[in-house]
């Protein structure tokens with residue numbers, strides 16, 4: 235029996251492609267013959283013109299035709315095949331350091347050959363080392379188009395790939411998928427015309443435009459790719475809207491009661507965000523909304539209001555955070571808010587004792603607990619809800635698509651609210667996140683003083699130490715963030731312990747605490763509690779405090795080896811200070827010498843306090859692949875288009891996607907099939 239993938243419509247089987255070749259094609263992302271149409275060249279070689287040997291330039295590749303006058307296997311330290319080729323205008327040497335007996339036979343005197351390669355100056359005139367050689371038999375016209383050079387992989391020759399692409403171009407109809415009026419409006423060339431031009435450009439084609447991917451034919455391809463992405467996202471969106479979820483309209487009982495007790499009024503941005511969420515919850519299909527707001531913008535209270543709206547309708551709510559510290563903090567905060575309102579909360583995390591855990595699970599399953607707060611432990615199978623109406627996921631970018639899917643399956647189709655302090659640059663939210671609705675809190679609560687960022691080489695450690703002491707003596711608190719050590723939790727722990735020791739020796743007069751990822755959860759919670767209460771003045775921490783930790787009296791942060799950290803991480807860490815009325819500072823210590831990339835990152839974080847700007851620069855530095863992290867699994871990445879550089883095309887694609895789906899559903903389907911094959915059916919979250 236064949237594997238499921240092998241019988242799939244469009245597999246390479248019908249072409250009789252040998253398994254070894256098929257495997258290499260798959261490496262290139264090519265699973266079906268039709269996909270070869272969109273396997274586009276990287277560059278081109280000009281084999282349309284012959285260059286007389288006398289005029290062969292040194293350097294650029296040229297095509298030469300002549301007769302073999304002499305061929306010898308020579309020994310000059312190693313075996314080599316040396317042939318003289320004549321064309322009436324001059325003689326050229328071709329030299330092979332590796333060769334097969336079959337070559338010796340084929341390149342015998344008298345044979346007519348065509349060579350393509352770069353010439354260099356040898357002892358006896360121009361010489362080509364390992365040119366591409368074709369032995370001519372009878373009439374062999376020159377190609378009429380430039381020769382494409384494709385991205386390939388070991389074991390798959392350009393010739394083989396070219397033949398496959400040619401076959402695909404001949405066999406598939408290359409139908410136009412865009413309505414004519416649209417193409418005219420966007421001034422885009424036809425699909426067939428564009429694809430043929432890119433694979434086989436005429437000799438006079440503008441190579442800079444083609445190889446620089448700015449030719450109109452390239453714009454057409456990039457537009458098509460972006461359009462496919464938009465269509466796919468939009469279809470998801472529509473499919474989700476077609477599913478049913480419990481309608482949870484606001485009753486203004488619990489939410490009003492919470493707002494009345496709150497010590498601060500909501501900012502306008504918070505009210506607007508809650509308004510949008512509230513409206514979504516009232517509808518009978520699942521919300522999938524991303525609440526975005528820079529670190530410290532006050533997302534938690536908005537989440538609490540959403541949870542209460544679900545509770546007003548007798549539905550349960552799950553609140554999940556990526557780290558235990560953050561989950562614990564939410565637990566404390568929500569408990570303080572919800573206890574007076576008689577909304578019971580269950581706490582579910584990894585470190586619970588069996589009995590506590592079982593009790594919590596029971597309260598969630600029976601519906602006795604209205605709200606469940608925890609870490610990814612909430613995803614686990616034993617966690618059963620009586621009627622889950624809303625799932626809130628904090629710091630959503632830390633969770634993978636699969637985990638979110640697992641949570642969704644716990645309810646019929648609960649509403650989902652995702653929160654993120656890693657702002658998504660506009661081009662990304664227009665593309666990879668286009669299936670989500672987004673609310674943005676673009677305003678900080680009043681009374682914050684901006685954080686000053688300082689860059690200090692670690693040779694000036696003494697100054698940093700003086701500042702930390704001054705701040706603590708003045709009654710404020712500080713974080714001392716340990717250097718990040720990649721991939722090794724054990725090393726990280728060692729560094730944290732070592733840093734803690736040094737810091738304690740440096741500040742014998744201060745109350746110093748330590749928190750790191752390996753600490754048992756109760757201890758972690760206890761340390762954080764003491765820091766929050768002001769008992770600990772200086773907290774030595776690993777990056778576990780990166781997300782969500784909220785201690786307003788902490789106004790100074792020192793980050794060691796900031797050059798090792800990513801931009802998003804630095805911005806998150808810095809967001810831990812500047813939460814109170816006190817002027818705050820973040821000191822980034824770095825060790826020289828800095829790599830160019832590290833220098834660039836430090837410069838960006840130093841110059842920008844706005845998270846959106848930091849994120850945009852981050853995207854430019856790293857490209858969407860890394861930026862997307864977990865989300866990219868399941869979401870096809872763009873191959874040709876560049877979100878920032880092709881922003882105009884992205885905007886255009888977004889604009890027309892809705893229109894095409896509505897007025898030309900057949901065209902939309904054909905377009906998706908061409909670009910995503912079956913992949914678009916896999917995208918479900």
Ligand code: ADP
Pocket residue numbers: 498499500501504527528529530531532533534535655679680782784786813
């Ligand atoms: P984040 O968006 O990073 O999750 P939080 O929800 O933790 O931010 O809020 C940061 C701090 O701001 C908390 O101490 C919170 O109590 C406070 N806060 C939130 N909203 C307001 C507001 N409207 N006015 C004053 N303080 C607020």
Ligand code: MG
Pocket residue numbers: 533534628782
């Ligand atoms: Mg938060």
